[in-house]
Amino acid sequence: MKLSDIAQVIRSKNAGPRRLTLDLMFASDADYRRVVQSPALTTERIGSLYGLPAHDVTVIPYPVGRAIKIVLARPIMAGDPGDRDVYGAQQHAPLLGIEI
Amino acid sequence: MSASGRILDEIRRTRRPMRFLGASGQLGYGIPTPAFNAGLARKPDLIGCDMGSIDIGPTYLGKGEMATAPAATRRDLRKALLGARSIDVPLVIGSAGSAGAAPHLDATLAIIREIARTEGLHFRLGVLRADLSRDMLRASVRAGAVKGIDDMLALTEEEVNEAAHIVGQMGMGPFRRALSEDIDVLIAGRACDTAIFASLPTMLGFPTGLSVHMAKIIECASLCCLPGGRDSILATLDEEQRRATPVSVAAHSLYEQADPYTVYEPEGRLDLSAADYAAVDDRRCRVTGAMWHDSTDPCVKIEGARKLGERAVLLAGAADPRFIAQHREILPAVATVVRDLVCEDAPEDYTLRFRVYGVDGVRMAAPPNEPPPGEVFVMGECIAPTAERAAEVVRTLKQYLLHHGYAGRLSTAGNLAFPFTPPEVSLGPAYRFNVYHLLRTPDPDGLFPLEVETL
Numbered sequence: 026m027k028l029s030d031i032a033q034v035i036r037s038k039n040a041g042p043r044r045l046t047l048d049l050m051f052a053s054d055a056d057y058r059r060v061v062q063s064p065a066l067t068t069e070r071i072g073s074l075y076g077l078p079a080h081d082v083t084v085i086p087y088p089v090g091r092a093i094k095i096v097l098a099r100p101i102m103a104g105d106p107g108d109r110d111v112y113g114a115q116q117h118a119p120l121l122g123i124e125i
Numbered sequence: 126m127s128a129s130g131r132i133l134d135e136i137r138r139t140r141r142p143m144r145f146l147g148a149s150g151q152l153g154y155g156i157p158t159p160a161f162n163a164g165l166a167r168k169p170d171l172i173g174c175d176m177g178s179i180d181i182g183p184t185y186l187g188k189g190e191m192a193t194a195p196a197a198t199r200r201d202l203r204k205a206l207l208g209a210r211s212i213d214v215p216l217v218i219g220s221a222g223s224a225g226a227a228p229h230l231d232a233t234l235a236i237i238r239e240i241a242r243t244e245g246l247h248f249r250l251g252v253l254r255a256d257l258s259r260d261m262l263r264a265s266v267r268a269g270a271v272k273g274i275d276d277m278l279a280l281t282e283e284e285v286n287e288a289a290h291i292v293g294q295m296g297m298g299p300f301r302r303a304l305s306e307d308i309d310v311l312i313a314g315r316a317c318d319t320a321i322f323a324s325l326p327t328m329l330g331f332p333t334g335l336s337v338h339m340a341k342i343i344e345c346a347s348l349c350c351l352p353g354g355r356d357s358i359l360a361t362l363d364e365e366q367r368r369a370t371p372v373s374v375a376a377h378s379l380y381e382q383a384d385p386y387t388v389y390e391p392e393g394r395l396d397l398s399a400a401d402y403a404a405v406d407d408r409r410c411r412v413t414g415a416m417w418h419d420s421t422d423p424c425v426k427i428e429g430a431r432k433l434g435e436r437a438v439l440l441a442g443a444a445d446p447r448f449i450a451q452h453r454e455i456l457p458a459v460a461t462v463v464r465d466l467v468c469e470d471a472p473e474d475y476t477l478r479f480r481v482y483g484v485d486g487v488r489m490a491a492p493p494n495e496p497p498p499g500e501v502f503v504m505g506e507c508i509a510p511t512a513e514r515a516a517e518v519v520r521t522l523k524q525y526l527l528h529h530g531y532a533g534r535l536s537t538a539g540n541l542a543f544p545f546t547p548p549e550v551s552l553g554p555a556y557r558f559n560v561y562h563l564l565r566t567p568d569p570d571g572l573f574p575l576e577v578e579t580l
Contacts, residue, residue: 040383043275048379076490087385090376104182111182
């Protein structure tokens with residue numbers, strides 16, 4: 026099953042101009058557990074989708090919000106020349122197709 | 126007595142719970158009237174609005190301009206001001222004018238004064254400024270008291286000199302000082318969004334952890350609800366159409382934060398690791414367990430933007446599959462042709478970049494083996510020392526990209542589709558954040574002077 030078939034929310038945004046934060050939110054505890062226990066969300070795997078080394082990726086489970094947070098170091102600071110997404114609101118797309 | 130004095134007196138006397146109306150998470154984009162009026166009818170003790178963010182990028186801070194339209198900004202400020210005065214409670218606005226530096230704050234104050242004049246309102250106005258002294262910053266850089274945030278390069282005196290504006294994010298201290306001066310309306314420059322709501326209850330002995338957590342939840346108005354929205358939100362009673370459920374409220378701690386369990390503020394750190402969210406009923410949520418740890422080493426987040434030059438862009442589409450297939454060779458080849466022409470009698474004093482929408486204009490890395498799109502949108506972006514130079518580069522680019530001959534070209538009349546002409550647009554000055562640092566200072570509140578005037 027693809028992540029986009031199981032998550033209720035998959036979103037991205039800046040957390041300050043040097044970090045991107047991606048939130049995966051789930052409708053039920055069962056869905057949350059299924060994804061959080063899945064081996065699909067490794068820092069290596071996520072990094073490869075963004076062209077980033079694994080050490081620029083952090084994955085934080087947040088059970089009280091039935092959510093998983095992913096934090097990426099931005100290769101280009103928000104608003105610097107060459108940036109593609111000043112707010113960082115469209116960087117979730119590479120996650121949608123992850124197989125869980 | 127003015128509104129802040131009245132509320133402080135009343136709560137000290139009665140020790141009753143307080144209510145906070147988060148009118149807008151981004152003032153200037155419209156405050157939906159029904160929810161705002163429903164909130165007013167429940168007699169909140171304070172109305173708060175956040176007006177800015179660093180998310181909008183460096184240009185507004187650098188240029189000293191608001192992100193919101195003047196008419197919409199005035200409409201929202203009028204609604205919030207009339208609402209607060211009608212029930213005589215403090216109106217607190219943070220990060221005035223999008224970026225909270227002097228030109229943003231002064232433009233906001235000009236609108237406030239004009240509304241007061243037009244509506245015949247009289248009140249005590251408190252103003253907190255957020256601009257930081259260059260002398261103090263240079264001395265702090267020399268003393269090693271400035272540290273980059275998230276691997277930002279070390280700050281130098283040269284960057285301090287070159288920034289168009291540098292602001293500090295004020296915390297609760299300056300707001301408390303202002304609210305203790307018996308004011309009705311408080312307009313602050315760049316500020317932590319939590320300080321808008323948490324300053325008043327913490328003056329009255331409410332726990333700091335809970336107060337800051339409440340502020341964090343309502344600072345984006347009803348974005349913490351289901352469905353998320355821009356309606357106003359009341360922190361103790363929310364009987365709007367939206368539902369604040371335990372999961373929707375807990376999940377808001379994720380929003381625009383790298384760490385859902387910790388929120389750093391100038392005075393300390395909000396610790397949500399033991400926070401608990403319980404449904405009161407179908408549409409209300411009780412939040413407990415937030416802890417607060419005072420900082421022993423107070424720091425203020427500082428932000429600055431430096432001008433890079435003048436920006437101009439070329440906007441064009443293409444639908445020829447051969448052009449699309451070869452664009453990675455065509456674009457640099459045309460950039461070289463342009464350089465040879467515009468640098469014949471001038472230095473190479475500009476940068477030229479492309480985004481190819483449909484391919485990798487948005488994503489940081491396109492997946493391998495993705496089939497080519499049927500059409501693409503090409504944006505050429507030039508940043509040059511002057512607007513004339515940037516316009517010269519993108520106009521030359523237009524002509525030579527339009528007529529560039531590439532291998533196998535069939536469409537010899539032109540490579541580009543222009544949605545309108547001129548397809549070259551001058552966008553004004555371009556900025557980058559050159560200050561995004563923490564300033565260690567023994568007296569963070571002292572950086573933000575208070576002015577009080579009576580209108």
